[in-house]
Amino acid sequence: MMNLRKYLISSLLFVISLRAFSCCEPDPVEPQWHWLFFSGYGSSYNEWQQNLNMAFREENITFWHKYVKGAVSRKAVEKALYDVYLLNEQTNNAFFRYLYDHHDEEALRYWTLLKASDSAYVQNVVWEWSIWYYSVKTGTRCWFDDKELLKHDPSISRVETLDESAIRSCKNKDIRNRFLLQLMRKCFYINDYQGCITLWERYGKQVPTSVLRKQCLNYYGGALLRVNRDAEAAIIYAEIGFYDPRLHYDVEVLRKIYEKDPDSKAFAFMVQEFVNTYFDNSIRKRNHTAIHYMNPAGYCIPDTRKTVAFNALVDKILRDGKNRNPALWKSAQAALAYINGNEADALRFIAEAEKLRGTPVVKDNIRMLRLVFNSTRTDINAKYEATLLPDLQWLVRTIEKEGVPAWWEYDMLGAIPEDTDFTALHHIKILRRTILLGIIPHFERCGMAFKSMAYLNLYGEIMTNNDIKVDREFARKGQLREGVNRRGYTIYIHPPVYREQEVYLSEYGYEDLVPTERKTMLAVDSTSWQRSFDYSTMFFNYMDTTSIANVQRFLRFMRSGGRTAAEKFVLSYSYRDPSFYNELIATKFMRLERYDSALVYLRKMSPDFPEKQNIVDYIGGENRNPFVEGWITQKKNRSCFGLPFNPAAEYDKSPGKITFCQLMLRLRKLAESDTSETIRAKAAYAYAVGLFRSTVGKAWALCYYEYGWNCGFHYWKDVPDNDDCVDANVHRRVDSWLDKALRYNQDHVFTTKCMVLHSKHRKELKRMEERTYSWGGTYKEEVFVPEVREMLCDRFSDYDPFYTDDWQQCAWYYGLVNSE
């Protein structure tokens, strides 16, 4: 019990100390999916939040390191931030020790307050330990209501004495400002918003421009917001470049700000958020998961009342002529029209906005909006690409010039470098939106899959090239990134890649698939393969799931280099590795049992390509041998099928797609033309085994790149009608080979083996389907046995002595097979 208590306490302290480390986050709300559709300012909540936290952490460490004149290391200071809840006179921390030894009462009082304010934070919002806690506004001591915390750490009661007088009495100017921050923070988290506001209004003027000031304003803005002083909060947020999702970005607030200051800096920020929030809300009404992005031709139901009110405000502002950034308002009006599905208005407004005065960010944004608008237009066909070209070229070159920020790293790690350029991030998002939601649907409608592939390739290449750049930076620093991709560069693959697919695919209405389910479709028994970049891109997924003819057409298009300027431009971003495409086409032929055609392409592939593919482990070894009846023996006995050659042994000598195709062709020949009926039957059975194992069995990696129903892309809109990829009929093909086998051989054991294979095959198909939709769902192993029973009974119903209702009889045969 004592140990448990210690554990609980130490866990609490650990969590608290983590908060102390990041040391600010006034609004711990769930990050919202927000695709910065409209940019008037160039930042967003999460990005800003993380950036400020990181900056403040650095500032904190630097400040205290300088404060002790470098007497203790930066590491010790950093550790003190973590260990703030272990602050006491017996501390071992070098930094705290220094303060105690030098009797630095001011600094110690500050750190004690930090300890207290973090408690308030934890008590109020962070930790589930206080999940039932509801702080009572009775002054700064209110959080002591929680007797539990006091029980665990009675020393905390010391901070009771720390209040506003700490600020007044502090002699050191820098520490005084820090006192202010912590007191504001504490007030904020005990819901004493008025107290927080008063503190800033009383002492805020003396705080110089700094990260610390931004932090204070962050709490000040948050407190203003909570007492419904929206417009003032908005102005504060604009000053620090932050927006709060709780702020009601409605027209009324904009109007209030306009009345206070017609040319307020807050507008760039507020209008951006107004439009983006409007966009998000319009979508969210239709989709609770908030990951779906609406094409204006889609089904969003906008709040038209808001649009009308906003348009009236814009008209007034433009009429008054008091605002020096009118292009911002006009472009926002265009964006709203677009969201509402009024394409013509959107284009008209954006053309008008172009002519108005605006900041560079707004002017850039107008260009991006025009690109987005044009990309989803349905009224142009022949000139579609030409219309987009100038803006698309500009956008791609801008991205290249700025460089792709390490945005997936920050997405992965939850932190971003201080110097991250968010504008570049925005440009990439717009490119993604244009391609995925505009260009691809357009070419899909036109039936030009090869062009869809070309644009997906362009997007993928920009990302990959950046990835390579980052690799090189790592390499320059003597570091390696995790994983090795097919091109030989070290890479780091991460969820956003899948998210991109998700966003695109969700456009086609499969919104029930959530990322956790989707992840399971990715090479479920592979870890390294999941990191293979070239096999996890939207470009590859598209090729993998479209018809062979489409892929070939794309290759012809790519080789042609394009005729128009637009085609030339997009093809200049093509990935060109013949082996990559040859291998893919061969694999698609293998799915269709066209092993001879597959061999033609496999032989064009460079010999070392399979090694680079990083899948050798998945097509070799006994467990992956396509001709081992692993489901029957469960041992190392290999079946030679009673044939003149042993396909399993042959495959083992040189595992891979080429050998597999050759063996399948040999087996097919035997099954179709051997003079012995027994051999024909056995060859047909062996062929069925190979077919089963190489598609849905353990050797699936021979024919697929992902384990799952239809390559894991059942939800891809092309798939259901596409025979090249869809293997929904594979069970019929396996069955037809088993029927051939049974035609020539009625031996009971052999028959039962065929039936077991048949049943096993159905089971695997079912398993794949269920894996696709709900991993760990309803599928149970026991499905197999009843199915065997059902199949055997059904199959043998015409035969004596097999015809029986008694499962025992069938089970005996099943056991016979098992004991073979």
Add this chain to the structure above:
Amino acid sequence: MLSRNLQDEVLFLPPFLNPTVMNRIATFFLFAAVLLVIPVGCRHKNPNNLLNPDENAVYYWRTWFNTNDYEKQFLTDHNIKTMYIRFFDVEPNDGWNEHDKCKPVATITFPFDEPVPDLNIVPVVFITPEAIVEYETFIDHLAHRIYAMCLKNSIPVKEVQFDCDWTTSTREAYFQFLIDVREMLKKYFGKDVAVSSTIRLHQLAQTPPAVDYGVLMCYNTGDFKDFKTRNAILDAKDVQPYLKYLNQYKLPLKLALPDYSWDVEFDGKKKFRRLNRSQNPSDVYDTTKLKCLGDGMFEIINDIPDEMVKYIRHEEVSAATILEVKSMVEKNYGKMPIVLYHLDSDQLSKYNHDELKEIFD
């Protein structure tokens, strides 16, 4: 014995005048009268004056307490004396501590400059059936939390209401919770606090909980997930089967009636997809994209995959339906104080003043 028998025989008194028989008959009638009076007395009992039939009430079921001018005027116009404010919900949690098994969620915020109106405020806590079975782990925290919220926001409290969709499997836990929570509330508030509970229509067939009174929820009467349902919010036909229980229901009741509306969405296969808070259809729906199929059902005209939303059923309740249901219920139970669910100007503005007045009258 002999003389007595003889006397009986001699006197030859008819049985109804026979003193012994008379005594027995009297005792029987007295007992029967008591039996008859007790439930009637219970039903019309007015605990702590909580059931004044002329006292109108509303629910407030949002997470941010903020009443606009329309709503303030509504409270005045309709003489609303009681406001049931949802404080928070309780739902299961993955916490590894004993008291983390359930957690409060969606706690209402009382803004600094929005005073709670000077009405009889009744905090309401919704508890999911999954959470109620774990009530022992959180009952103390829950009572403390209600107390803390009232204290901080200066809400004088005489009563607390609990809302739970209990069934036979969770009934025992919920009923025990209601008994225990009364004690807990007394502990924190330092005085007796009345406890009431919502009663769903299907719960009328069950024994009532041990509370001061119940609020009969006459809404959510249909299965909104069913494509064929015409109106899941309130349909007199759905209410009818439960009316027979009202007459014998041994708990004083208030009647809660709906004013809300919603949109139910179905995909191309007519499978339920989601429920959306509704807006005024005339403002929202673009008729070029939607086809009205009647009965509030709309079809999206675009050619879209079956998996996407294809049909939208807009449901709202007319004043006539509300009045019809009210009349049906009162016919079986007697006059009941009315609680409107819930205070929202967007929804209330669908009804005119006279209609609302009639609902409350």
